[in-house]
Amino acid sequence: MSEPRSVTIEGNEAAAYIAYRCSEICAIYPITPSTPMGEMADQWANQKTPNVWGHVPVITQMQSEGGVAGAFHGAVQSGGLTTTFTASQGLLLMIPNMYKIAGELTAAVFHVAARSLAAQGLSIFGDHQDVMAVRGTGFAMLCSSSPQEAHDLALVVHAATLESRVPFLHFFDGFRTSHEINRVELIPDETIRDLMPDDLVIAHRHRGLSPERPVIRGTSQNPDVYFQARETVNPYHQSVPSVVQGIMDRLAGSTGRPYRLFEYYGDPEAERVIVLMGSGAETARETLDRLTSEGEKVGVLQVRLFRPFSAAHFIDALPKTAKAIAVLDRTKEPGSAGEPLYQDVVTCLAEARAEAGGEAQSDPPRVVGGRYGLSSKEFTPAMIRAVFEELDRPAPLNHFTVGINDDIGHTSLPFDPEYVIESDETYRAIFFGLGADGTVGANKNSIKIIGEEPGIHAQGYFVYDSKKSGSQTISHLRFGPRPIRSTYLIQAANFIGCHQFSFVQTTDVLRDAAPGAVFLLNSHYRPDEVWDRLPGTVQQRIIDLGIRFHVIDAYGVARAAGLGRRINTVMQVAFFALSGVLPRDKAISRIKSAIEKSYRRKGDAIVEQNFAAVDTALAGLQAVEVPRQASRDDALSSAVPEAAPAFVQEVTATMIAGRGDELPVSALPADGTWPSGTSNWERRDLSPEIPVWRPDLCIQCGNCALVCPHSVIRARFYHESRLDDAPEGFRSAPLHGRGFPEIRYTLQVAVGHCTGCTLCVDACPARSPDEPNIRAINMEDKAPLLELERNNLEFFRTLPEADRGRVDFSTVRGVQHLTPLFEFPGACSGCGETPYLKLMSQLFGDRAAIANATGCSSIYGGNLPTTPWAKNEEGRGPAWSNSLFEDNSEFGFGFRLTADTQRKQAETLLLRLVDQIGPELVEELLEAPQDEESEILLQRDRVAELRTRLEKLDSPDARHLESVAEQLVRRSIWIVGGDGWAYDIGYGGLDHVLSLGRNINILVLDTEVYSNTGGQVSKATPLAAVAKFAAGGKPTPKKDLAMQAIAYGNVYVARVAMGANPQQTLLAFREAERYPGPSLILAYSHCIAHGIDMRFGMRQQKLAVTSGHWPLMRYNPVLRNEGRNPFMLDSQRPRASLKDYAEREIRYRVLASTNPQNAERLMALAQEDIVVRWGVYEEMATRGDAAFHFAGAAKEARRDA
Amino acid sequence: MDMRTEYLGLQLAHPIIASASPITASVDDIRRLEDAGAAAIVMPSLFEEQLRQEAMAMDRLMAAGEESFAEATSYFPPVADSHGGLDRYLETLRQASEAADIPIIGSLNGISAEGWVGYATGVESAGASAIELNVYYIPADLAESGQDVEQRYIDVVRAVKSSVSVPLAVKVGPYFSAFGHMARELVLAGADGLVLFNRFYQPDYDIDKLEIARTLELSAAGEIRPGLLWIALLYGRLGASLAATTGVEDYRQVVKYLMAGADVVMTTSSLLRQGAGFIGQLRDGLSHWLLERDYGQVDDVRGCMSLDRVPDASAYERANYIRILEEFELAATG
Secondary structure, eight states: OOOOEEEEEEHHHHHHHHHHHTOSEEEEOOOTTTHHHHHHHHHHHHTTOOOTTSOOOEEEEOSSHHHHHHHHHHHHHTTOOEEEEEOHHHHHHTHHHHHHHHHTTOOOEEEEEEOOOOSSSOOOSOOSHHHHTTTTSSOEEEEOOSHHHHHHHHHHHHHHHHHHOOOEEEEEETTTTTSOEEEEEEOOHHHHHHHSOHHHHHHHHHHSOOTTSOOOOSOOOOTTTHHHHHHTTHHHHHHHHHHHHHHHHHHHHHHSOOOOSEEEEEOTTOSEEEEEOSTHHHHHHHHHHHHHHTTOOEEEEEEOEEESOOHHHHHHHSOTTOOEEEEEESSOOTTSSSOHHHHHHHHHHHHHHHHHGGGSOSSOOEEEEEEEOGGGOOOOHHHHHHHHHHHTSSSOOSSEEESSOOTTTOOEEOOOTTOOOOOTTSEEEEEEEEGGGTHHHHHHHHHHHHHTSTTOEEEEEEEEOSOSSSOEEEEEEEEESSOOOOOSOOSSEEEEEEOOTTHHHHSOTTTTEEEEEEEEEEOSSOHHHHGGGSOHHHHHHHHHTTOEEEEEOHHHHHHHTTOTTOOHHHHHHHHHHHHOSSOHHHHHHHHHHHHHHHHGGGOHHHHHHHHHHHHHHHHHOEEOOOOSSOSOOOOOOOSSOTTSOHHIIIIIHHHHTTOGGGOOGGGSOSSSOOOSOOGGGOOOOOOSEEEEEOTTTOOOOOHHHHHOTTSOEEEEEEEGGGGGGOOTTOOOEEOSSTTOTTEEEEEEEOGGGOOOOOHHHHHOOOBOSSOTTOBSEEEEESGGGHHHHHHHHHHHHHSOOOOGGGSOTTSHHHHTTSOOSBOOOOOOTTOSSHHHHHHHHHHHGGGEEEEEOSSHHHHHHHOSSOOOBOOOTTSOOOEEEOOOSTTHHHHHHHHHHHHHHHHHHHHHHHHHTHHHHOHHHHHHHHHOOOSSHHHHHHHHHHHHHHHHHHHTOOSHHHHHHHHHGGGGSOOEEEEEEEHIIIIIITHHHHHHHHHTOOSOEEEEEEOSSBTTTTOBOOTTSOTTOOBBTBTTOOOSOOOOHHHHHHTTSSSEEEEEOTTTOHHHHHHHHHHHHHSSSOEEEEEEOOOGGGOOOGGGHHHHHHHHHHTTSSOOEEEOHHHHHTTSOOEEEOSOSOOSOHHHHHTTOHHHHHHHHHOHHHHHHHHHHHHHHHHHHHHHHHHHHTOOTHHHHHHHHHHHHHHHO | OBOOEEETTEEESSSEEEOSSGGGSSHHHHHHHHHHTOSEEEEEEEEHHHHHHHHHHHHHHHHTTTTSBTTBSOSSOOOSSOOOHHHHHHHHHHHHHHHOSSOEEEEEEESOHHHHHHHHHHHHHTTOSEEEEEEOOOOOOTTOOHHHHHHHHHHHHHHHHHHOOSOEEEEEOSOOTTHHHHHHHHHHHTOSEEEEOOOOOOOEEETTTTEEEOOOOOOOGGGGHHHHHHHHHHTTTSSSEEEEESOOOSHHHHHHHHHHTOSEEEESHHHHHHOTTHHHHHHHHHHHHHHHTTOSBGGGTTTTTSTTTOSOGGGGSHHHHHHHHHHHHHHHHO
């Protein structure tokens, strides 16, 4: 037997390592936080890593978790050893198959990174709501509490399912365990083989369906036998506890790590016991050590095998001395008698007592249930102590919550946040970084370096914020001589690294600093000048805690080493130098060998640059002499301006400041309804450079405002007299166009929200005649302009919004004057999706209802604390909601059904009340056209008049009509999502909704890959492009969704790319919206997942079109009905080769590096595909109208009839 | 006709070589050129800056957005066996060296001494018969003197020569104050041969877009003059091989270069214009010309018009220039 090997890995990897080795087939679908498990399996398969039987497992991504469950069921039913990885909504989609798989007694394993369910809001974070939703399926459920357990118990389930024939769901806490990095001792393959006996594997295969041994399964059963047949499985389920314990014992024999179904820890004669499962058990044990050492008679019972729940084992594990038991559930079941684990405990104690009869304990323990930790809410020693204290009370609160302040239901237990039990022998470090600066990567690297040292244990956990641009990351690292079981964020840090100077002004970075901690700040200020740059509260904290303060100009060091803005290596070196976790020389040499290892394959140049950074970092590290007194008395800058509404001040601002945990239940909306347009209130400072407008050069074309992904560029026109109040330095120019001599034009940038993507500059067609590099908009350093531009912006906001009736909706030049009702989204800098949404909001936002599929657009569109969908001056704006990933077409279709129904009711009521309202108004309301914006404005006036008249009527009809009158203004229903939704998981619904003929508009933001979950292949991924699950390049062409929709004949279809032809994009949006039936717009969206230089995203869109990869087209059924050819090809024949486009994208180029032959072959196929498709399109576009004459004539005939 | 030639100590069937260009980039291209009759092939230049930039860009773009959002800590599948530009180049070189019977010469283009050595040893171990260093440097820094520039060249040659054992050719441009001296210094620094001359890709302007137009014009026969001049001047005086390049349109330019004293003649433009098969036509053209004039071997013609051999050596010096101008004036006025 080989020596056990220790590695420092995430819980996901720890579980996937075993799953991969024990499986032949793996069907998956990406969903946070389980995605990395599937990705790792795919990576190992690509590397041809075999399973324990020497075969490389097959990894297949399906179109949805529903698809995975089907494929999974088929695979296990035909004898394959199959696994999958999922979570949350994904697990819910598998439920029907889970009943089947269990009902058929099929050996199978699901590994679940347990996650919240979308209820009042979606959450990607960890709790047990998802797994609890499947507890009735018949799957056995085994829960792990740490990466090591996730590794060990993964093997237990793979072995136990073969032995018991009951399928297993193995779960562990999403993020807290799935994404925690910790030391894991890997199980050698020989041990795995020992626990997976060949005869059981072969028996499983033999149970598979085979024409050699034909049987029938999946029968329809009737009242005569179904019931009895359902009971046949009982012996199998009853055997599970002993099977699992047996395997655990055998595993312990090999590894020395014993596990019990119910693991009791604490005083053997404990009087108070907490029962719980998952990562919280780790912290509970840690707290127990402290409490028992203080003489408390307490214990914790960790549940591992949750289903089947073995009452006997449970009773056996529970100390007989227990007087009070708190059962903690990391889930919520509204309306139940108690959460599931609580109910199980109560039931089995009651049963045991009943069975014992007269021998039962005279004074049975009091059992209470409580909820904790939903959506990865922190669960700390203080909370555990609070529960024990509650159990000590004569009548402990039942159905309590802990960790929140429930000021409405008064369920919450108070806890003392000052109760901190971090161990002195553990070194604790917190790092604040910017998403793009490499902090997390460097910390993961540090953990590996330290974790490889014998005798040192390391733990890492990373907290990301909700924005994709300018996002903050917080890394929590612990190092110590013993295994680290603290499954909560660091509460008293010995080291605080702040990798961005601006954070120190906005974030309370020293909140969790321990006395005497080291504070390392990345500062361009010298040690002798930095002090006065710190807010007073920060200075005072440094003095009060005796913090040792150091600075390093990491950007300066990185720049000098040629690393640009990548400061990860510099800060890592500084950390090792200051922390002393490893001897300095040893640390430096380890860092260098890690650099060598990670970057060697990327090129010598990068290695050398990082080496240089290591050497210069040490020289750049400087101590700051801390004065005895603070030189300032100010606090951190507030998160929102004073002008913000009360809710934003009280709730949103608290969340922005990172103190959302402090908000009581009463502060939050009960039904998931939040105010619109809150991103506007967030103070952001994202880019050191901002675009600056040159009025003298500008041709006022509107391109910059159109392409701006973050809606920071705004144009307004106004009477020149308004300039009398303008601040000095406010820029303006005469409005281009005849007949407006007194009208001025201003282009203004919302400086704080600008991410510095530079798409605007690239889109600007105007150049200075004498300086070719100068355009009408140019990037400049923000710092010297900040105050000026803030004043300008403030004044700009006082200028009037354009009268929509006077704006030319048909040109980009005109549309720039329409206020975006989608602003400052937290999308990636330079995002290719958001410009389309902004355009849609400008054109139709004030009468739009938007159904948004889960994905990037639902995250930057709806992730708290602040959201971008906004309101206009009249208070109108898009009504936005996200239902799920898979159901979005149907969800939006529901909007349409209601709108149509209410409109119909309004029409009926208008006719019913015609005499009271007045026939003229009623006729106009019913008949007036609403195609042009001016017509819509007139209709709004009519509705206002209607309301005035209705006010005077006292009848139920009048009240009903009032409630539905808004539907008399044509409502614009938009169904929005990415390609993962439209092409894959939501395709069935999308197709069905298109077929129903109702007036809906579907906008597909096609990035050709699952962007939000990190670049997995979709059916929109083009041939030859590399994506996760298509590491060798996608071998099949992109699905032509446009042609599929065109096949209906009555669906308006457009394929657009704003960067190639903004005017065509605008036309398509307007045509689609006006078309009274279903419309589908496929919008090319460049994406960070393409591996492109995002500054040139719009250029890349153009290349996509000129190369023929993305032909622009429209299919307008209105034309068909008029007897004309409805298919219009809006781009010219390909003028560039696919290669010209592809060579600028890493997703194509990477294959040329990894597999040049295959890259060449696939590129040739892809080029061929373009030629063929273009031929088809051209043929369709050039068909004479004669071909459509029949359709037109038939329509005419019908009309005449 | 005996056209055997020695270049950099390599024995060639004849003196015509396909020089570094896109049509020498793949194994198939190289085979095609060999079949067409090339005596040797110089693979396209491995650009030091390009490799560096490619590695950096790949790293930057693949890492963009990594580790900054909880749902997506990366956007690409891990690249297990990544081959950077260098690996791809070396793989092609390795395959070409195995597949072809003629010498394959690796070519490096760069500006710094450090970057070269690693690449050069890689090229050598991949099986290159020789290495051609294409030193391409625009001294845009006004503080940099001619001496500094020359030293830079010399350092590069020394560094590479000391790290490889295959022969080393150095391809340079003519823009030195004293090219003859420079040529000698390069040979003293370790060059086994010189390739004359590199064509600097000089920019043009797009006057409508106010942009620099990066177009590449193929060389024309008229451009052989600097090479003719300097090969004729250096022939027999350096103790190193001389290769001529630029301006070969047909066999006549080949003949001229040989007459000046070139050991071999390289061409790209003619092959880009006429296809790989044209190299055979050049060889045959040369062979016919030699036959017609009763030369027994190519060596008979080599250097016959060099400085040492022509009766009026002053024609290579300033007087020649004046005479040409005078003739030009006469023609114009006459």
